[in-house]
Amino acid sequence: MGLLVILLPVCAFAQNKKAGQGNKIVMVVGKPMTTDDSLMVRQFFFSALREKAIENFSLASEYFNRVLQTDPQNDASLYELANLKKLNKDYTNARDLLERAVTVKPDNEWYWLALADCYEKDNDISKLDNVFNELLRINPDKPDYYYEKANLLIQENKFDEALAIYKQLEQLVGLNDDIVYKRQKIYLKQGKIDLAVSDLEGLIKTSPGEIRYYLLMGELYNSNNLPDKALKILEAAKRIDPNNAQVHLALADLYRDKKNFEASFNELTLAFATPNADIEQEIKIVLAYLPKFPDPNAKASALELSKILTTSHPDDSRVFALYGDMLLQNAKYKEARDNYKRSIELNGQVYEVHEQLIRLELGDNDIDGALKDGQNALSLFPNQAWLNYLVGVAWLQKKDFKKASDYITNATTLETQDKDLLSQCYSSLGDCYHSLGNIQKSDDAYEKALSYNPDNAYTLNNYAYYLSVRGISLDKAAEMSKHSNELQANTASFEDTYAWILFKQKKYAEAKVWMEKAIEHDKDHSAVQAEHYGDILFYLNDLDTAVKNWKKAKEYGGDSPVLERKINEKKYVE
Numbered sequence: 001m002g003l004l005v006i007l008l009p010v011c012a013f014a015q016n017k018k019a020g021q022g023n024k025i026v027m028v029v030g031k032p033m034t035t036d037d038s039l040m041v042r043q044f045f046f047s048a049l050r051e052k053a054i055e056n057f058s059l060a061s062e063y064f065n066r067v068l069q070t071d072p073q074n075d076a077s078l079y080e081l082a083n084l085k086k087l088n089k090d091y092t093n094a095r096d097l098l099e100r101a102v103t104v105k106p107d108n109e110w111y112w113l114a115l116a117d118c119y120e121k122d123n124d125i126s127k128l129d130n131v132f133n134e135l136l137r138i139n140p141d142k143p144d145y146y147y148e149k150a151n152l153l154i155q156e157n158k159f160d161e162a163l164a165i166y167k168q169l170e171q172l173v174g175l176n177d178d179i180v181y182k183r184q185k186i187y188l189k190q191g192k193i194d195l196a197v198s199d200l201e202g203l204i205k206t207s208p209g210e211i212r213y214y215l216l217m218g219e220l221y222n223s224n225n226l227p228d229k230a231l232k233i234l235e236a237a238k239r240i241d242p243n244n245a246q247v248h249l250a251l252a253d254l255y256r257d258k259k260n261f262e263a264s265f266n267e268l269t270l271a272f273a274t275p276n277a278d279i280e281q282e283i284k285i286v287l288a289y290l291p292k293f294p295d296p297n298a299k300a301s302a303l304e305l306s307k308i309l310t311t312s313h314p315d316d317s318r319v320f321a322l323y324g325d326m327l328l329q330n331a332k333y334k335e336a337r338d339n340y341k342r343s344i345e346l347n348g349q350v351y352e353v354h355e356q357l358i359r360l361e362l363g364d365n366d367i368d369g370a371l372k373d374g375q376n377a378l379s380l381f382p383n384q385a386w387l388n389y390l391v392g393v394a395w396l397q398k399k400d401f402k403k404a405s406d407y408i409t410n411a412t413t414l415e416t417q418d419k420d421l422l423s424q425c426y427s428s429l430g431d432c433y434h435s436l437g438n439i440q441k442s443d444d445a446y447e448k449a450l451s452y453n454p455d456n457a458y459t460l461n462n463y464a465y466y467l468s469v470r471g472i473s474l475d476k477a478a479e480m481s482k483h484s485n486e487l488q489a490n491t492a493s494f495e496d497t498y499a500w501i502l503f504k505q506k507k508y509a510e511a512k513v514w515m516e517k518a519i520e521h522d523k524d525h526s527a528v529q530a531e532h533y534g535d536i537l538f539y540l541n542d543l544d545t546a547v548k549n550w551k552k553a554k555e556y557g558g559d560s561p562v563l564e565r566k567i568n569e570k571k572y573v574e
Helices: 035-053 057-070 075-087 091-104 109-121 125-138 143-155 159-173 177-189 193-206 211-223 227-240 245-257 261-272 279-287 296-312 317-329 333-346 351-363 367-380 385-397 401-414 419-435 439-452 457-470 474-487 492-504 508-521 527-539 543-555 561-569
Strands: 011-013 027-029
Touching: 035 057, 035 075, 057 075, 075 091, 075 109, 091 109, 109 125, 125 143, 143 159, 143 177, 159 177, 177 193, 177 211, 193 211, 211 227, 211 245, 227 245, 245 261, 261 279, 261 296, 279 296, 279 317, 296 317, 317 333, 317 351, 333 351, 351 367, 351 385, 367 385, 385 401, 385 419, 401 419, 419 439, 419 457, 439 457, 457 474, 457 492, 474 492, 492 508, 492 527, 508 527, 527 543, 527 561, 543 561
Parallel strands: none
Antiparallel strands: 011 027
């Protein structure tokens, strides 16, 4: 049997009139192939595809290369090998392979797209330009290629050519918003505002009820320092669709720029009252007021707008959380609590809302509410350290010191980086252990709290007071108490602690000064302070005033046997 020879062209060039214009000449050298060569090429090609499918890319590349050694014009292998090169970000070699592939098969759309990707990675605009010429030649009905071609021309500042491409595209798909928008950008770069306006006027004439065209024209006028014309077109849009939130928002911006703040805010309220408005945009508008706080006008505006949102979007949890935040900023705590609860009813999966609610309940001394809502929150977020701490504080207020210490200890295991939280946790644990009679653990906890935050005023005060009650380390106690008053001046309980420590140090004159400060700043008629003041006055030999203050302590609710003895015996009793 004679040898069968398949004759192939010796070489091909990427410079024919039809394809590849503008690219360098690429020679793809071929050679005559035997039947065995063809079978071997086929075998290697399918082996390569198999290895590629199982992601054995190295062996797949080897097989594709062996195909090309035998058949340099095998365009499919050139394409596949190029894609493997791209996986390794080897765009230079991938580009060379694809240039050979499009030379062999100049009408293959996929080859040109892959080559475009390589040129894009190299930011080779001139070659990309030619690629999209070829793609438009191959597939003139694909809009994406027109957009890409126009974008390239714009990058090269060839604006008139880009406009010509958009004109071709308009003939293909009809005039649409995207074409108008992109064409407008070119007109503005060229300073041809009249042409940009003319485009939009044509759209408005064709579709007078399409509000978005009015909005585009308003934006066009406003961005080119023609606010009066912008106002006129937007007011026309408002007459057509009085409930269009975007129109009201655009007018609000325009009036604000014109310093007509009352009209601007009025447009905002109309926009916010519209149920079909973009709620994300409206939330951002409210939050934009925050940097202007504590300006009362900014607070009032944010409060009113967020309240409107709860009416226009009654089923959206976010607006009630937002309104709660604004109420909180305006010190309307009860109303804030109600709105946080409503937000949680609509969506209980937002942790921050739960935490804010519990903080408010603790601040309002609603301990039962804090425990109820805290336990509910913990069922959803058991691993939140702050949440465990807050529930622990609620139990501490209920004087269930064991439960309190359990929750607060849990908080310390969940958080190891937040020094503020850890300081507060160990400070509260110090209070718990003291009440449970475990003095050593109490002292250790206070020390640890101060190691995280030496300026924790409450820890300094409480630790100092308990040391003074035990009559130990009075110098240390005095130093801590003095520092707490430096950190938080005019706090009656802190001043009382310092006065008491000075009393224990027998510094009665200084103690009197600090106790009088405490009484001046006290708002609750403290029986303890009145009794302590009497004790100090006794040692300053002012017996009548001392007895008078002991009696006042009794009037304020003091009922200890020791206080009774002081009054009856008219002397200080330990």
